[in-house]
Amino acid sequence: MRASDAERERVAETLREAVAEGRLEMAEFEQRLEATYTARTHGELEPLVRDLPAPGAAVAPVGAPVARTGSQKRWTERIGRPATSSGAFAFWGGFGRRGNWTVGRKFTAFAMWGGGEIDLREANFEDREVVIRCITIMGGIQVTVPPELNVEVRGIGVMGGFGERAKDEGIPSPDAPRVRITGFALMGGVGVEHKRSKAERQRLRDAELGRPGSGALGDERGRGRLEKGPDAS
Incomplete structure (x- = not known):
């Protein structure tokens, strides 16, 4: 914007x-x-x-609990919100769903001669079970998910591709929503990438170095990941 x-x-x-x-x-x-x-x-x-x-805003005393936003929240805080979007459409153009938004329990994305981006790293979820349908014809849709999200990819590519790749290592959290990504790509592609946000990678680095401000990682998402190390990119 x-x-x-x-x-x-x-x-x-x-x-x-x-x-x-x-x-x-x-x-x-x-x-x-x-x-x-x-x-x-x-x-x-x-x-x-x-x-x-x-x-002019009131400032919390030093040591007071800090309100978590986006990916800092526990998964239980990110589930059960009213959906802000249940679909996206692109024709000779593009669409984007990223940042602090709430994905509906059934989300359909369509791109023809265009492209789209669906970023779930800072998103909330209407339900614990979410289905994202991606349909593209001579276009492309990129889905970016945090490594701790439970993701199942089942799509078909004809003269194109429909698949996922794990860039950032992570263990799916039992408290995270289960997202099923399905659809169809004709002469185009749908890609699902597991990748942490820049803010999340910085919090991991701070936690490893013992820097102030890393307390928000003391939840279920921070445990079990620090041994793997942050992504260098």
Whole structure:
């Protein structure tokens, strides 16, 4: 999503408040401020204030429990939400479902002469059992899932491909939803990739190095993975 001038100014105000409170050093403030005014999208703006409170917002005391969002949540917190999307369509174009969204228990994606992206790494789930149907004709659909998700891939490719590859090693969690990915690819492809998000890989690195801020990994998803090491890419 493209960022507006008003949104850039709100981020700049948050940075000014942070440097006034001593949360940012002047050098870092100047770097972030310059990046704010050159940012073109929300994705470029959001990391600049991710670790800062909004101006005037109440700040939790040091040591207070931190509210988890996205992939920081336990699987039990990510199941049973109302669906925000139950399908996607692309014809001579593309679609994307990523970030903090809730996938319906039955989700159908169609792409013809186009492409689409379905990212479940930060997603919530309407039900513990989810079926994602991917149909593509001379197009492509990429599905990205966290390594701890229980995934079953059953699709057919004709003059094309329908399959999965595991990039990041991980053990499926017994508390995670079960996602069945089915469908049909004609002269196109549907790919399922197991991959952690950048934020998740950074939390794993911090946990291994004993850095502050890694406490959110003290749930069932963090155990049993640190011996394997983070992905180097």
